[in-house]
Amino acid sequence: MIDKLQAIRRRFEEVSHLIIQPEVMADMKEYRKLSKEYKELEKINEAYKQYENILANIDSSKQILSTEKDPEFREMAKLELEELQEQKETTEENLKNLLIPKDPNDSRNIILEIRAGAGGDEAALFAGDLYRMYQRFAEKQQWRLEIIDFTEGTSGGYKEIICNVSGEDVYGMMKYESGVHRVQRVPATETQGRVHTSAASVAVLPEMEEVDVEINMNEVRKDTFCSSGPGGQSVNTTYSAVRLTHLPTGLVVSCQDEKSQIKNFEKALKVLRSRLYEIELKKHNDEVGAQRKSMVGSGDRSDKIRTYNYPQGRVTDHRIGYTVYNLPIVMDGEIHDFIEALRLADNAQKLQEGTREQA
Numbered sequence: 226m227i228d229k230l231q232a233i234r235r236r237f238e239e240v241s242h243l244i245i246q247p248e249v250m251a252d253m254k255e256y257r258k259l260s261k262e263y264k265e266l267e268k269i270n271e272a273y274k275q276y277e278n279i280l281a282n283i284d285s286s287k288q289i290l291s292t293e294k295d296p297e298f299r300e301m302a303k304l305e306l307e308e309l310q311e312q313k314e315t316t317e318e319n320l321k322n323l324l325i326p327k328d329p330n331d332s333r334n335i336i337l338e339i340r341a342g343a344g345g346d347e348a349a350l351f352a353g354d355l356y357r358m359y360q361r362f363a364e365k366q367q368w369r370l371e372i373i374d375f376t377e378g379t380s381g382g383y384k385e386i387i388c389n390v391s392g393e394d395v396y397g398m399m400k401y402e403s404g405v406h407r408v409q410r411v412p413a414t415e416t417q418g419r420v421h422t423s424a425a426s427v428a429v430l431p432e433m434e435e436v437d438v439e440i441n442m443n444e445v446r447k448d449t450f451c452s453s454g455p456g457g458q459s460v461n462t463t464y465s466a467v468r469l470t471h472l473p474t475g476l477v478v479s480c481q482d483e484k485s486q487i488k489n490f491e492k493a494l495k496v497l498r499s500r501l502y503e504i505e506l507k508k509h510n511d512e513v514g515a516q517r518k519s520m521v522g523s524g525d526r527s528d529k530i531r532t533y534n535y536p537q538g539r540v541t542d543h544r545i546g547y548t549v550y551n552l553p554i555v556m557d558g559e560i561h562d563f564i565e566a567l568r569l570a571d572n573a574q575k576l577q578e579g580t581r582e583q584a
Contacts, residue, residue, distance in 0.1 A: 344423025
């Protein structure tokens with residue numbers, strides 16, 4: 226571990242020097258890349274400094290115990306040594322977690338897609354509830370959420386809603402939400418009070434830039450149509466809504482949120498890039514078997530991951546067996562505990578795999 230930390234320190238010093246060079250500051254793409262690396266390395270470097278300081282103090286306390294004759298001084302040194310040993314273990318654990326290879330997409334913004342599944346009108350209402358849950362969570366994280374496209378359910382909620390969420394480490398936190406979410410409750414239309422089970426699927430895609438996913442625009446068909454959602458006087462009078470069809474894959478993306486056709490086109494293109502990236506990533510993961518290894522990573526959208534049981538006020542995450550009995554609070558956007566528990570489980574699994582590989 227020390228060898229890794231020393232190598233990181235050398236790289237941190239190198240990046241610290243590079244980032245203030247005029248030629249780097251003039252190249253925004255390179256500057257952003259190095260700034261991101263600097264921020265990540267700085268956390269590890271600071272933790273390593275703290276660890277070195279603890280080790281130095283441990284040596285000092287041991288030196289006092291081996292040479293000091295005064296019983297009072299010896300007792301103080303002994304107590305300090307015990308405290309320092311605890312700090313050493315905690316800092317080592319922190320460093321191990323910091324050294325786990327990060328998903329390069331963790332710092333990206335996301336495309337969030339929520340679709341009603343089995344359950345008819347009730348599934349659409351549940352998709353609407355999930356959207357509001359994520360909307361509240363985004364507000365708490367001070368992220369920006371923008372709707373790209375939506376189709377309303379006949380009794381409320383959404384058959385489908387697609388959003389762009391931007392902010393700090395959005396994908397790193399939200400990637401654990403991908404999969405099938407299941408609800409168990411008595412629908413408003415149920416006359417005999419029976420509990421029904423419905424579902425909605427959530428897909429969390431890292432937002433890709435033009436440099437990450439290259440699209441041949443000759444393979445994309447662009448159609449325009451009148452918006453049907455909010456938009457003032459321009460609704461149903463101008464062809465501002467945009468539909469993109471990627472001919473090689475058959476992927477179709479629509480956007481009608483903006484009054485401007487150009488802005489709708491740009492948003493639709495973002496979604497298309499992210500979906501194409503997802504297809505390529507799945508191919509790669511299938512080849513190397515990475516998805517089979519990861520228990521709680523950016524899960525497959527067909528996996529059932531969580532159940533929201535209204536009669537019991539219970540929310541259960543099936544991947545790690547984590548249950549809470551505060552459903553109304555969870556639906557109000559308090560999902561941080563779930564994300565933290567999943568992140569810890571994911572890191573523990575990666576650490577275990579890393580230990581096996583070294584053995």
